[in-house]
Each structure stands twice: as C-alpha cells, then as structure tokens.
Amino acid sequence: MFLDLSDDQVALQQGIRALLSGRFGSERIRAGFDREMFDELADAGVFSLIADGFSWADAVIVFEQLGEFCVPGPLVGSFLAGGERITGVYAESTRTIEHIADLEALILLDEEKVLAVDLANLVAESLDWPLDPLTPVARVADFGETTLLAGIDPVEWRQRGAVLTAAYCLGLSSRLCEMSVAYAKERLQFDRPIGSFQAIKHLLADMAMRTEVARAAVYNAGAHLDASDVAGLTRSISVAKALACEAAIRCGKDATQVHGGMGYTWEVDVHLYLKRAWVLDTHFGSHEHHFDHVAETA
Amino acid sequence: MELRYSDSDEAFRARLSEWLKSELPQFANAPHRDDWEHRRRFDTDWQKRVFDAGYAGLNWPKQYGGADASPTEQLIFFEETTKAKAPYVGVNFVGTLHAGPTLVEEGTAEQKAEHLPRILSGEEVWCQGFSEPNAGSDLAGLATRAERDGDHYVLNGQKTWCSFGHVADVGEFLVRTDQNAPKHRGISWLILPMDLPGIEIRPIKTVLGSSEFCEVFLTDVRVPISNRVGEENDGWRVTNVTLKYERGTAFVGELIDSLRLCADLANTVKDPVDRRELGRSLADFDALWSLTKRNVSQSVTGQVGPGSMMVKLAYSEARQRFGELCLRVLGRDALSLADNELIEERLRTQALTIAAGASQIQRNIISERVLGLPREPR
Incomplete structure (x- = not known):
C-alpha cells in the first residue's frame, strides 16, 4: 500500500x-x-x-x-475518446454542448449505450454570454440520427470521466489556494498583510484543508481505476468527484472573499477558476449526485 | 500509487486477526466508563495480553522492548483492532503513546530501565500534567513552579485536564524551572510519582456525566532532580519529540469507528436530505481514511507532510457534523444515553475540536507552518 x-x-x-x-x-x-x-x-x-x-x-x-x-x-x-480528435462526451439527456465550434466528434452516453452524433448535420444555436467565458456553449434541440459505437462500456467511460474531472477540479482548488495565500501575504491593510489576521488565515487554512482531503480522495480513485480487483471502485469515484467539485467551488468562493474587491473583477483570474468549477460540477454527475450515490453504498 | 498491501503486511494482518479472534471473547464486557477501578484493571489486563503477543510498543525500537513495526503495520494494527472492537488503549494511552516514546528518545538509561518495561506490560499507568487553568491553548504560558532545593525540585501549582489522573502511578509533568526566561525556554519535563506527599487529585465531571479527567493540586511536592527528562529548561522541545512516533496514525481508530457508525445508521436514514448528508459523512470519512494512508505512505519514505494536521482539523468537524445527523435522524429516540451509543458519541465528540489543540489553534498552525502566513502575536 x-x-x-x-x-x-x-x-x-x-x-x-x-x-x-x-x-x-x-x-x-x-x-x-x-x-x-x-x-x-x-x-x-x-x-x-x-x-x-x-x-x-x-x-x-x-x-x-x-x-x-x-x-x-x-x-x-x-x-476518453483516445485523443485523436477533439471530442465532447456528454450524458444523453443534456441539450447544452460546450465548444461545439471546435468539436470533431460528439459522443453521448446513456445507461447502456455509447452513441456518436452526426456533427456535420447537427443544428445548434450558440448561446451568448456563457457562464464561463472560456467555455462557449450551444443548445441543441435534437441530436438527430446517432450511430451506436460498439465495444465501449458507457459505465467505464462515466467512471473514468468522473475521476479525470475530479482531478482537474483538484487542480483548480490547489491553484486557488496558492493565489489566495500569495495575495494575503502582499495585500496590506491596517499597515499589516491581511494574511496576518485570523479571519483571513482561517479561511485560507480551511481552503488548504479541503484541498488536501480532496487530493487524497482523487489519488485514491485514480489508484482504484488501476486496480480493478480491489473492492470499492464506484464509491471511491463518487467520493473523489463529490469532494473535489465541492472543494473547487468553495475554494473559488473563499478565494473571491480573500481577494476582496479585486476578486470581483474580470482582471483577476479567480472568477475563471470558480466558473470552471461550476461548469465541471455538471459533468459526470454533480457533487450532490455523488454524495447520494455514496449513501447508497453504505 | 498502490492500493494493495504487500504480502508481508497481509501476513501481519492475518496473524493479528487470528490472535484477536482468540483473545477478544475474554474482553467482551467492558466496565462502565466511570468505574475507574475496573477500567484500570480491564485496560491493563488487555495491555498485558497485547504485550505477551508481541504487539506492545509497536512503534518503539526493539532494544526498548518494542516491535519496531513499519508505519503500515502500525496502521493495520489500529485498523484491525478497531474493526474487531478490541478494547481501546484506554488508561495505557499516555504511557504507550506519549510518555514512553519520550523516555525512549530523551530518558537516561536508569529512567528507561525503570519505566519502559512496566509501561509495555501494563504494570505502570501514566497520566499527563500539561494543561493548567490559565494555560490551555497557550500551553507554554504554564505557571506551575519547580524550585531547586538541594537534589530535589519543590513543585507548587495546579494542573488540569489530567487524563487518567485518578488511576495513574506516574505522570509526565511540565513545570516552570526558570521564571525569567522567555516562556518556551523555562520549562522542564518531569517524571512525577503520583503518590508523593502534597499531590491532591480531584476528578472533573464532564458533559458525559463521568470523569475522564482530573485536576491536580501540587503543594510543596518534592521530586528528585534525577526525575527530570532532558536538560533543565528544555522541556518544550522534549515534549515534542514524540511526534515522529505517531506516523500519521493518530485517528485510525476514530475513522474506522466512524465508518462503522455510518453503516449502522444507514438503514434508519430515509429522508432524501438526510440521505445526502449521510453520503457526505461517509465521503468525508472515506477521504480522511485515504489521507491517513497517504500520510502513512509519506512516513514510510521519511517525509512529514502537512497531512496529519489536516486530518485532525477535518476529522473533528466531519465527526461533529455526523453527530448532528444522528440526532436529527433519531429524533425523540435520542433522548437517552443508555439506549444508543450514537448519542453518547455526539457528546463525546464535542471534545474533538477542543482537545489536543483547538480547531482555531490548528488553523493558526496550518496557516503559519504550512502556508507561510505571518505569525500571530505571541
């Protein structure tokens, strides 16, 4: 071990x-x-x-x-799709697709099947003002004719997708902590770095704590993907996705708070991280969905 | 990263499980938590069995009677004994996990010879005299004085939150030996026989209605100078040398027990909001179990990461949150401590965010030592 x-x-x-x-x-x-x-x-x-x-x-x-x-x-x-083409992978129930202008393949997962969408004939309406300015979104009324992709297990793809998304969210949290600590050391108020005040320090300590707990959960889930004979795979994935997404969202909010007015500006990167966390919480099951799944494994 | 345990670790686990199966039937009936005479006997009887089987002082070096086990074996020991519901280390806590390792690191040959074998075999019970009424979070501000008189120190002062004070033979005590030095540099670490004249012990009744701790009043207590461990005024450093013995395993028993309690409660939880909260508690405990394994893994490679501090802070809060869920789910069935261990646990775990460094102090420590933020005034 x-x-x-x-x-x-x-x-x-x-x-x-x-x-x-x-x-x-x-x-x-x-x-x-x-x-x-x-x-x-x-x-x-x-x-x-x-x-x-x-x-x-x-x-x-x-x-x-x-x-x-x-x-x-x-x-x-x-x-997930092997990295040859720019590919979007979504639950079959969604009607909102990201980065559609760049996609070379679009794949839908339902409970049992993996379906390829005919991108060339897809009608999609791009939406103004995406929540995350770096994640353009478009709405699709109907995916039209789809092709069954044989030999792919949708369950496996969902599991792997959830773990990689959790890992990405862990990275968001980690950098949010780093940015906030750096800012708290340099920003002076009342003639002292704001990072010397307990009210700020304790926010930062909580951000670091959440991130470390999420990191352990995410590494554990990654190790589970490699060890299919070890019990507890699906629970480890839900724990990782739930805690990493929640950590990224909460660290995003706390980082905004630590940055004060600057955290509310377009100029500082904090909002990009928080917005990405919100977007990724909708991928491969939200943190609430995964907490519910963990309870089912009790 | 590797989830599977090595063959030798699995063999250790199997041996331990077999042994637990054969021993535990004789330890089925634990005495009431406030029956201290029987608790001492029960806990020390158990320690004797642990000793005879070669598991005592698992993390101590072999030359002092320990098992010199790896951090992973230490993790497995706490995991399996908790799963098997073996008696908790109980009154042997201070001796085996704190005072003993301190003596191993800092004691003289005579001090080691006198105490270490008796701690391991359960013959000698230790208590801890660190906190004082005016020295809690600011422990280094302790005021109990030790003044030299010939080859003795003369102690005067008051200690509190002394775990197992009423059943202990010996105590590890921090006393002030230099009134004028900066506060961290005027403290010494003493071995205090608890039957010396001038020691008065009064149990403290806690929110549980029982007395897990004592106040200790010291009036002109004469202790031989040879009972000092480490140099005079070096006690603050001496008290921290045991950190490396913990190796990330401090909350293993708590976590394993918490996961069991979650599973026990699961069938009772029907409301969807409560179900989600149960999922959160399980996720928290699972993740902290992973973090514990990560800390132990780092300990194997000789690193000391920030993970142990994170576990203490995160676990305390996660456990209290789970306690709230228990109360909500059990509703009016939760009005008697006699019926349900979950309710007693809800009360007991209120101490988690206070004992051994309040959560606010933990956040100060994390933000200063891990994140490098400016220090609190002190």
Whole structure:
C-alpha cells in the first residue's frame, strides 16, 4: 500500500507543470481553446497517456495540473475518446454542448449505450454570454440520427470521466489556494498583510484543508481505476468527484472573499477558476449526485 | 500509487486477526466508563495480553522492548483492532503513546530501565500534567513552579485536564524551572510519582456525566532532580519529540469507528436530505481514511507532510457534523444515553475540536507552518 506519488510520478508532475507554466500562462488561457492548443497538448502526450503505457493514476496527476492552469477545452472528452480528435462526451439527456465550434466528434452516453452524433448535420444555436467565458456553449434541440459505437462500456467511460474531472477540479482548488495565500501575504491593510489576521488565515487554512482531503480522495480513485480487483471502485469515484467539485467551488468562493474587491473583477483570474468549477460540477454527475450515490453504498 | 498491501503486511494482518479472534471473547464486557477501578484493571489486563503477543510498543525500537513495526503495520494494527472492537488503549494511552516514546528518545538509561518495561506490560499507568487553568491553548504560558532545593525540585501549582489522573502511578509533568526566561525556554519535563506527599487529585465531571479527567493540586511536592527528562529548561522541545512516533496514525481508530457508525445508521436514514448528508459523512470519512494512508505512505519514505494536521482539523468537524445527523435522524429516540451509543458519541465528540489543540489553534498552525502566513502575536 502506497498512496503517494512515486518518483516517476513526481517527474511526470514536474514535466507537465513545466510545459504548462512555460506555454499556458494566463494570457494564452484567456484567449480560449483552439486547435493549436489541442495539438500542443496532444504532442506532449497528454491525450495518449494510456496508449503510451501510463496508468490512470498518472492521468490523474496530469489532469490535476491542467486544472491548476485552468486550461480550457473538452479535455476529458478528448482523452476518453483516445485523443485523436477533439471530442465532447456528454450524458444523453443534456441539450447544452460546450465548444461545439471546435468539436470533431460528439459522443453521448446513456445507461447502456455509447452513441456518436452526426456533427456535420447537427443544428445548434450558440448561446451568448456563457457562464464561463472560456467555455462557449450551444443548445441543441435534437441530436438527430446517432450511430451506436460498439465495444465501449458507457459505465467505464462515466467512471473514468468522473475521476479525470475530479482531478482537474483538484487542480483548480490547489491553484486557488496558492493565489489566495500569495495575495494575503502582499495585500496590506491596517499597515499589516491581511494574511496576518485570523479571519483571513482561517479561511485560507480551511481552503488548504479541503484541498488536501480532496487530493487524497482523487489519488485514491485514480489508484482504484488501476486496480480493478480491489473492492470499492464506484464509491471511491463518487467520493473523489463529490469532494473535489465541492472543494473547487468553495475554494473559488473563499478565494473571491480573500481577494476582496479585486476578486470581483474580470482582471483577476479567480472568477475563471470558480466558473470552471461550476461548469465541471455538471459533468459526470454533480457533487450532490455523488454524495447520494455514496449513501447508497453504505 | 498502490492500493494493495504487500504480502508481508497481509501476513501481519492475518496473524493479528487470528490472535484477536482468540483473545477478544475474554474482553467482551467492558466496565462502565466511570468505574475507574475496573477500567484500570480491564485496560491493563488487555495491555498485558497485547504485550505477551508481541504487539506492545509497536512503534518503539526493539532494544526498548518494542516491535519496531513499519508505519503500515502500525496502521493495520489500529485498523484491525478497531474493526474487531478490541478494547481501546484506554488508561495505557499516555504511557504507550506519549510518555514512553519520550523516555525512549530523551530518558537516561536508569529512567528507561525503570519505566519502559512496566509501561509495555501494563504494570505502570501514566497520566499527563500539561494543561493548567490559565494555560490551555497557550500551553507554554504554564505557571506551575519547580524550585531547586538541594537534589530535589519543590513543585507548587495546579494542573488540569489530567487524563487518567485518578488511576495513574506516574505522570509526565511540565513545570516552570526558570521564571525569567522567555516562556518556551523555562520549562522542564518531569517524571512525577503520583503518590508523593502534597499531590491532591480531584476528578472533573464532564458533559458525559463521568470523569475522564482530573485536576491536580501540587503543594510543596518534592521530586528528585534525577526525575527530570532532558536538560533543565528544555522541556518544550522534549515534549515534542514524540511526534515522529505517531506516523500519521493518530485517528485510525476514530475513522474506522466512524465508518462503522455510518453503516449502522444507514438503514434508519430515509429522508432524501438526510440521505445526502449521510453520503457526505461517509465521503468525508472515506477521504480522511485515504489521507491517513497517504500520510502513512509519506512516513514510510521519511517525509512529514502537512497531512496529519489536516486530518485532525477535518476529522473533528466531519465527526461533529455526523453527530448532528444522528440526532436529527433519531429524533425523540435520542433522548437517552443508555439506549444508543450514537448519542453518547455526539457528546463525546464535542471534545474533538477542543482537545489536543483547538480547531482555531490548528488553523493558526496550518496557516503559519504550512502556508507561510505571518505569525500571530505571541
């Protein structure tokens, strides 16, 4: 039993972090997702980890870093679909699709089946003012004729999608903590850094605590994806998705509070992280959905 | 990352389970929580069995009678004994988990020889005399004085929240040996035989209606200077040397027990809002169990991450939240402590956010030591 990063995983984490901090700074992120961004991530091997012999726990480490940098785009969907094409993966019941202009494939999961949508003939109305400015959304009235994709287990895809999304949300939380701590050290009021006041310190301590608890849950779920013979897979996934999404949302709110008026501006990145957390809470089951599932396993 | 335990860890677990199965039937009837005479005997009898089976001092070095077990084996021991509902470490808590390891690290050869074997075999029960009426969160502000008189210290002062004070043979006491030094640098760590003249012990009745703690009044108590552990005025450091013995396992029993209580309650919870809250409690405890494993994994590789501090803070609050759910679900069935351990637990766990560092102090420590924020004035 070893529930921490191996030396190889630390190297992987540092590698992806170096890539993202060099090329995916705030300005690039704010320009939004595009084909070039996808190609760069694909060239770095982000979408082909499993085919390249990496584990799901390794994929978790990579998606945590993507979240740290708030990298936009249908990353989890593209990963699930093998990373050849920009792919959106959604529950069959949804009518709101993200990044539709960039999609090269759109896949729907229902209880038993995996369905491919005919994108070329899809009628979609893009919506103004998406909640997350880096996640454009469009509404679809009818998906039309779909094609059954044989040989894919929708349950497996949902599980993997939930874990990778949880990992991304963990990254959001982690960076929100970091930004807030840095701001609390430099922002002076009453002639002191605001981070010296207990009211602020305790908010930050709670953010850090939530993030560490979520991190353990997410790593545990990643390790479960790699060890199908160990009992407790579905519960571990729900625990991870619920706690990581909730942590990201609550850290987003607390980070806004710590940043004060600046946290309410477009200029500071905090709102982008909070908005992404809200969006991702709707992917592969909300935190409420997953808490309910955990209760069913009791 | 690896969820599976090694073959040798699994063998350790299997051996332990077998042993628990054979021993536990004789320890089925625990005495009432306020029957201290029997509690002492029950807990020390259990400790003797643990000792005879080679599990005592699991985390102590072999040369002092310990088992020199790995952090993972320590985790498994707490996990399996809790699952099997074995007696809790009870009155042996201070000796085996705090005073003993302190002596291992800092005691003289004579001090080790006198106390360590007796702690492990359950013959000697220890209590802790750290807190004072005016030194709680600010423990280093303690005022109990120890003045030299020949080859003795003369102690005067008052201690409180002394766990097991009324049944202990010996205490680990923090006293002020330098009135003029900065407060952290004038404290010494003493071995105090509890039968010395001038020691008066009064039980404190807690919200549970029982007395888990005592006040200790010290009036001209003469203690040999040779009972000091570590250098004079170095007691603050001495008291912190045991941290590395915990290795992330401090809340294993609590977590395993909490998961069992959740499962026990589950069938009673029907309302959808309560079901979701139950799911949250389970998720919290599961995640803290994962975090505990992560902390133990780090301990195996010799790292000390911030995880242990996080577990204390997060667990205390998660457990109290679960307690609220229990009260809500049980409603008017929750009006007697006699019927249901969940209600007693709800009361007991109120101490979690206060004892061993109040949650507010934990947040100060996390924000300063982990996040590097400016220090509180002190």
